[in-house]
Amino acid sequence: MGCAECVHGTWSKCRARRVRIANRRARSLVPDSVAAAPVLALVLTVAAAVLAPAAAADRVDAPTQQRRILRGTSQVAGELTGELGFPAYTYEVAHDGFVRIVLSTANLPDRPHDNGGRAWRPFLRVIGNPSGRRHGDGWSTNGQPGDPDVGRAALIVRVYAGDALTIVATVGQNMTHDRPDARARYTLAVTELAP
Amino acid sequence: MTARLAVVIVCVARLASAGPAQDAIDNPTDTQLTLVAGLWHDDDLTPATGWHVYHFTPEADGPIAFQMRAAPGNRDLWSYLRIVDRSAHDQGWAGVGDRKTNLCEVIVEVVRGHHYDVITTSQQSAVLPRGKRQTARGRYTVAALPVHLAEPATTSAAP
8 A cells, every 4th residue: 555644645634725826935035126135146046046945845735726727528738847736726626426536647758767657656646625515525546556657546535516526636656655755747637527 | 668669559559540442444343243145234333443354256257336324423433344355466345434324334246255444433533543542432333235237239340
């Protein structure tokens, strides 16, 4: 099973309200009139780089919220990087029934030999956004690494129109390090199914 | 001689106070029970056995809703399910139930003939720090229920 955290996570610490809006960087201290004081600017730039805290890496319990809202059956794609290891999407349920959420991962075209040339094993987490009907429920899966070209993880959740879920897409490799470690292409496909 | 005797007494006392080793995420208590699709099984979680594993081998491909239900309001047992397909690289699915209804549902599109471990526990035990004693306690019921999912109609492109 690998890292136990990959499947179990820490649900109690993971609430939609804790999802961060952005993975912010520290502000630069470089003054506007750089040309007038190049030495000072250089000193300040170096000082800022040394003293400013590094941008905090996201993690599964503090994913990076993406602006794109998934409404009903929909699809989105993106790239996992060293700065964005845990993108989170809000999915708004259009119809009562079930939803199948599939996360697919593939190696980047310019990094075909990552992970020994096999697609990273995906890790998918879904959290029910608290509402009058949902109270702290959530799911996760560590996916299937069988296909060398595409990693696939799927969750099916019972849903009701008007509900919202938070979907976090990542790969298992990112769960085993303090910072996101893997680079990969990901696709999230949300399909609403009638009961 | 006296010193050796003292060491032995201390060791025995420590063993006696430690009590039986508790089960854990990687050492669940095997119920030796095979779930039958559509039937519920009642059981209890206790501090001594906070992880129960059941077995399920589907006779057909298709979606199965694994459900665990405990009494609403039981603070000592917040239903948590973990399903592991031993036949497929230990692919796993986990879910924590609705805190209000205490119903946990994990839906898996199972494969005929694969062996699935169905592990029941409590949310508190699922995130238990290593070395801490679990405190899950309460009655629950578990089942593997076939569900029907209607796939959306596919639209073919006009020639």
